[in-house]
Structure formats: C-alpha cells, structure tokens
Amino acid sequence: AQSVTQLDSQVPVFEEAPVELRCNYSSSVSVYLFWYVQYPNQGLQLLLKYLSGSTLVKGINGFEAEFNKSQTSFHLRKPSVHISDTAEYFCAVRLTSGSARQLTFGSGTQLTVLP
Amino acid sequence: DGGITQSPKYLFRKEGQNVTLSCEQNLNHDAMYWYRQDPGQGLRLIYYSQIVNDFQKGDIAEGYSVSREKKESFPLTVTSAQKNPTAFYLCASSIDRITDTQYFGPGTRLTVL
Numbered sequence: 001a002q003s004v005t006q007l008d009s010q011v012p013v014f015e016e017a018p019v020e021l022r023c024n025y026s027s028s029v030s031v032y033l034f035w036y037v038q039y040p041n042q043g044l045q046l047l048l049k050y051l052s053g054s055t056l057v058k059g060i061n062g063f064e065a066e067f068n069k070s071q072t073s074f075h076l077r078k079p080s081v082h083i084s085d086t087a088e089y090f091c092a093v094r095l096t097s098g099s100a101r102q103l104t105f106g107s108g109t110q111l112t113v114l115p
Numbered sequence: 116d117g118g119i120t121q122s123p124k125y126l127f128r129k130e131g132q133n134v135t136l137s138c139e140q141n142l143n144h145d146a147m148y149w150y151r152q153d154p155g156q157g158l159r160l161i162y163y164s165q166i167v168n169d170f171q172k173g174d175i176a177e178g179y180s181v182s183r184e185k186k187e188s189f190p191l192t193v194t195s196a197q198k199n200p201t202a203f204y205l206c207a208s209s210i211d212r213i214t215d216t217q218y219f220g221p222g223t224r225l226t227v228l
Contacts (some may be wrong), residue, residue, distance in 0.1 A: 034216070036219075042159075042222065043221045044205065047216075090158070
C-alpha cells in the first residue's frame with residue numbers, strides 16, 4: 001500500500017520569501033501525485049498534479065512541484081509568497097494501475113505567511 | 116455554474132441521533148467520494164461510488180452508510196454507531212477513471228453535542 005509523509009506540519013515564512021513544502025511517498029509501483037490547498041473551513045482545491053512526462057509541474061497561484069523518482073519526493077515550491085497563500089496544503093498519491101481508486105493523503109502542512 | 120455542493124455548512128446533533136449529510140454535483144462525474152477530516156490527520160476515505168447503485172467501503176466506513184440512487188447525489192448518513200462523529204466531512208467527485216483527479220465540495224462541519 002502507498003503512504004505519504006509531509007515532513008513539516010507547520011511552515012511560517014515572511015511575505016515575498018520563497019517556500020518549499022516537502023512531500024515524500026512510499027510505493028512499490030508507479031504513482032500519480034497531487035497537491036491540494038485548503039483555506040479555513042473550505043474544501044480542497046487542486047493546485048497541480050503529476051501524471052507523466054516532465055518532472056517539473058506548474059500549477060495555479062504561481063506554485064510548482066518537482067517529481068523526483070529516485071528520492072520518491074514531490075516537493076511544492078513558490079519563489080515569492082503572499083499573505084493570501086496562508087492555508088493548509090495536502091500532498092496525495094494514487095497508484096497508476098489497479099482497481100483501487102483511492103487517493104492517499106498526507107497529514108497536511110500549515111503554511112503561514114507573515115507580514 | 117457547475118460544481119459540488121454540500122449542505123448544510125454547519126450541523127449540530129445530539130448524541131445518539133442519526134444525521135444525513137447532502138452532496139450534490141452537476142459536473143456529470145461518475146465517481147463520488149466521502150472523506151472525513153480531523154485536525155492533524157489529513158483526509159480519510161469513508162465510502163466511494165464509481166457508478167449509480169454501487170458503492171464500496173473506504174478505510175473508515177464503520178458507523179456510516181451511503182446511497183447512490185442518482186448520478187448527481189451521494190448522501191452520507193452518520194449513524195449512532197459512529198463513536199466519534201464530530202469532524203469536518205468532505206465530498207468529492209471525479210470523471211477521470213485513469214488518474215482519478217478529484218474535485219471537492221466546500222465541506223460540512225458536524226458537531227455532536
């Protein structure tokens with residue numbers, strides 16, 4: 001079975017600074033990878049996804065993520081954050097084959113952007 | 116305006132009562148899902164349905180029940196057998212059978228008093 005580890009539960013960062021939110025996964029077979037963002041008391045919004053091809057994936061709101069197969073990582077980055085980026089971010093994986101249609105989520109990283 | 120709606124946004128119930136959470140989508144998606152979210156634990160899958168009149172248990176189905184009588188609707192009932200029902204409940208849907216990219220509703224916060 002696959003699993004996802006988000007290494008930091010909380011990441012504080014100053015406005016206009018760069019940020020990296022870390023995600024590592026464990027799976028014996030190939031996976032699809034996703035990042036979602038959740039604002040307080042709201043549902044999850046898809047930021048970006050890696051399915052195949054280029055390992056650098058660009059998403060909405062200026063975020064990007066890089067798939068590293070050898071390190072089984074899918075870290076999320078943004079070169080300059082805004083106050084409005086304050087939210088919780090979830091990494092998720094799904095196997096590319098098999099009948100199971102389950103996304104496995106990490107426990108989330110709370111990004112707080114400070115003025 | 117297409118999307119996933121969940122109602123109500125906040126729900127309060129007394130212990131021992133069953134309660135049903137609504138989830139409706141007009142995206143023409145085949146698959147629908149229910150997740151439970153607790154602080155610091157991410158999302159856990161309760162039930163999912165790939166087609167009408169069919170559904171499967173997820174990781175934490177005990178104390179919950181669902182139905183899928185219509186493609187656009189997937190209500191979740193939290194029964195009195197669920198030992199700790201207070202949580203944030205999220206509904207999602209997907210049309211992509213391969214990558215299963217899921218899109219989420221706004222959620223319902225259930226508080227059992």
